[in-house]
Amino acid sequence: MISIIIPVYNEDSSIKNTVHKVYDVCEESFKDYEIVVVNDGSTDKTASVLESLNLSHLIILNRGFNKGYGASLKEGIGYAKGEIIAITDADGTYPIEKIPQLVSEVERGFSMSVAARRGRYKNTSLIRAVPKLFLDKIANVVAGQKILDINSGLRAFRKKDVLPFFNIISDKFSFTTTITLSYLSNGLSVSYLPIEYKKRVGKSKVKAKDALDFLSLILRTIMYFNPLRIFAPTAIFLMGMGFLKFVYDLFNEPFLNITPSVIFVFLSGLQILAIGMLADLIKSTRGK
Numbered sequence: 071m072i073s074i075i076i077p078v079y080n081e082d083s084s085i086k087n088t089v090h091k092v093y094d095v096c097e098e099s100f101k102d103y104e105i106v107v108v109n110d111g112s113t114d115k116t117a118s119v120l121e122s123l124n125l126s127h128l129i130i131l132n133r134g135f136n137k138g139y140g141a142s143l144k145e146g147i148g149y150a151k152g153e154i155i156a157i158t159d160a161d162g163t164y165p166i167e168k169i170p171q172l173v174s175e176v177e178r179g180f181s182m183s184v185a186a187r188r189g190r191y192k193n194t195s196l197i198r199a200v201p202k203l204f205l206d207k208i209a210n211v212v213a214g215q216k217i218l219d220i221n222s223g224l225r226a227f228r229k230k231d232v233l234p235f236f237n238i239i240s241d242k243f244s245f246t247t248t249i250t251l252s253y254l255s256n257g258l259s260v261s262y263l264p265i266e267y268k269k270r271v272g273k274s275k276v277k278a279k280d281a282l283d284f285l286s287l288i289l290r291t292i293m294y295f296n297p298l299r300i301f302a303p304t305a306i307f308l309m310g311m312g313f314l315k316f317v318y319d320l321f322n323e324p325f326l327n328i329t330p331s332v333i334f335v336f337l338s339g340l341q342i343l344a345i346g347m348l349a350d351l352i353k354s355t356r357g358k
Contacts, residue, residue, distance in 0.1 A: 301346020310334030
């Protein structure tokens with residue numbers, strides 16, 4: 071069985087069209103499937119629109135209050151009966167017809183297949199695009215490889231692979247970011263399918279504060295899976311600065327004095343390296 075999960079919050083203008091598109095694609099492509107729509111405490115007419123839909127294989131989970139995009143996906147994944155799960159947004163931005171290709175990639179052996187958006191910043195204001203681009207670069211460093219689209223809302227994966235990461239995956243909009251980093255940091259294979267990205271229907275629910283959530287979750291994921299990615303470069307930089315300052319002082323200070331700044335910077339780097347190695351040791355022995 072294939073489970074398609076659609077989280078929705080105040081999308082009464084687009085949810086009906088999205089569900090019908092998903093239904094048509096599933097009818098054409100899958101023998102056994104279910105469409106799970108998680109209504110995350112919508113305050114508009116989303117609930118009544120969903121109630122008016124009379125489609126087979128459609129399951130509606132209504133939450134009485136808004137908990138978050140990631141929490142909705144977790145609830146849908148937990149409920150889903152399918153071995154392979156695909157997720158998509160309700161706002162009309164993603165090409166639903168690509169779902170069978172994403173599922174096919176997982177069936178071929180990839181742990182996750184992600185729809186990578188071409189020109190995904192073209193409909194984004196400069197003030198929001200710059201932080202996103204910066205955070206993307208940080209994520210690439212963390213993963214040790216180029217991530218074509220870290221937070222695409224259209225992707226497919228196996229249920230058994232994602233469940234172990236539920237305790238660290240965000241309940242908010244950073245769900246897709248942390249699941250991507252979690253997979254890549256654990257050596258799980260991820261494929262990318264280039265897609266065109268449409269302008270959304272309605273207003274975005276993402277707020278500026280979500281960027282801070284994104285950054286904190288990246289750092290937490292580093293600490294959980296690959297702490298030396300952040301500790302080692304910082305430590306080497308500080309120790310290198312301390313060594314260069316020592317060489318400078320060696321030729322410029324009278325009586326070959328070692329200045330306090332050299333000791334402070336070098337020892338700071340040494341301490342950070344020690345903490346990083348300890349964190350890496352804990353990571354390596356976790357679960358053994």
